[in-house]
Amino acid sequence: MKISVTNVPADQRPIILEVEPEAAEFARSLAAWLESGIRGGDRFLDGQTVQFGWSLLLLRETANGLEALEPDFQSLPTQWLPGVNSTVQHLQLQRAVCDLFNRELAFPEIRQTGLVSPKFYDNRECVMSRDSPENSDSGWVFHEPGYLGPEARYVSLYELSLQKIEVIPFLALPPSSRVSIAPGRCAVTVDGVTKSSSNSEFLRALTTSSFRCKP
Numbered sequence: 001m002k003i004s005v006t007n008v009p010a011d012q013r014p015i016i017l018e019v020e021p022e023a024a025e026f027a028r029s030l031a032a033w034l035e036s037g038i039r040g041g042d043r044f045l046d047g048q049t050v051q052f053g054w055s056l057l058l059l060r061e062t063a064n065g066l067e068a069l070e071p072d073f074q075s076l077p078t079q080w081l082p083g084v085n086s087t088v089q090h091l092q093l094q095r096a097v098c099d100l101f102n103r104e105l106a107f108p109e110i111r112q113t114g115l116v117s118p119k120f121y122d123n124r125e126c127v128m129s130r131d132s133p134e135n136s137d138s139g140w141v142f143h144e145p146g147y148l149g150p151e152a153r154y155v156s157l158y159e160l161s162l163q164k165i166e167v168i169p170f171l172a173l174p175p176s177s178r179v180s181i182a183p184g185r186c187a188v189t190v191d192g193v194t195k196s197s198s199n200s201e202f203l204r205a206l207t208t209s210s211f212r213c214k215p
Contacts, residue, residue: 003027004065005034012043014065018083026088053091054107054157054171057084071110076159094172096202101190106174108138110158117143117152121163128167129178139175142167169206183207 001024005015015034019027030052034044044050046061050068058080059066069080070087098105113136120126123144133139138157142164161168170179170188178189184207187196197204 003031005031005038006065007035008038012038013046013061015044015059016062016065016067018068018085019088020085023085023088023092026092027084030084030088051107051109052084052087053094053105055087055090055110057087071158073158073161073165076162078158090168093169093206097169097188098172098174100188100195100200100202101173101193103174103190105172107172108133108140108157110161111156112136112138113154113156114138114140114142114160115152116155116160117147117149119144119147125180125182126164126167127178127180128170130173130175132175138171140171145180166206 001019001021003017003019003024005017008014015031017027017031033052034050038044044059044066046059046066048059050057050059055070058069060069060080061067067082068084069082070084072079072081073086094105094107112133114128115137120142125145126142127145127147128140128142131139131141137154140157141152142160143152157171166181167179170177173179173188173190176191180187185197186203186207187194188203195203197207
């Protein structure tokens with residue numbers, strides 16, 4: 001389905017958001033946010049990128065207005081697809097994780113980097129922890145359990161997510177957070193409070209393949 005931002009002044013093209021029906025509620029919140037910005041004087045143009053949640057949207061001119069495109073979360077360099085389905089789904093999951101701890105979302109941005117250990121991608125068990133972000137550094141550190149070496153390197157969060165899609169739901173957690181992920185289980189600690197797949201139905205669902213972020 002398509003949700004359009006059409007209540008716009010003459011110098012602003014309508015903005016078109018294509019989304020699956022089950023994600024329409026969050027897409028409407030995106031439309032409301034865009035409308036609020038336009039009322040406040042913002043103007044959106046062909047070729048402009050807009051951050052929403054942790055992701056970016058690319059606005060592209062069509063006959064009917066500016067169509068929103070999102071990264072395909074499969075390709076590097078980034079390929080853009082019509083619609084906002086992944087963007088909305090990621091926001092839903094990240095909000096649900098933060099709600100477990102009554103914390104505000106602390107979005108990074110897909111172009112920011114995280115520090116990644118050499119064996120992180122190939123290890124079935126992984127740990128992610130967040131320090132305070134600074135400039136292009138999201139503050140996230142990703143490694144396998146027990147890693148203490150100096151060989152880690154900075155990688156964009158987008159590139160990281162292509163190989164470890166299971167980290168996406170946790171990326172909006174605030175600094176001081178720590179997440180352990182393993183097959184069939186996960187545990188999240190925020191400010192000393194820990195919740196896990198053994199005592200949280202939502203986190204338990206995140207460990208199932210059917211509930212993972214769609215590529």
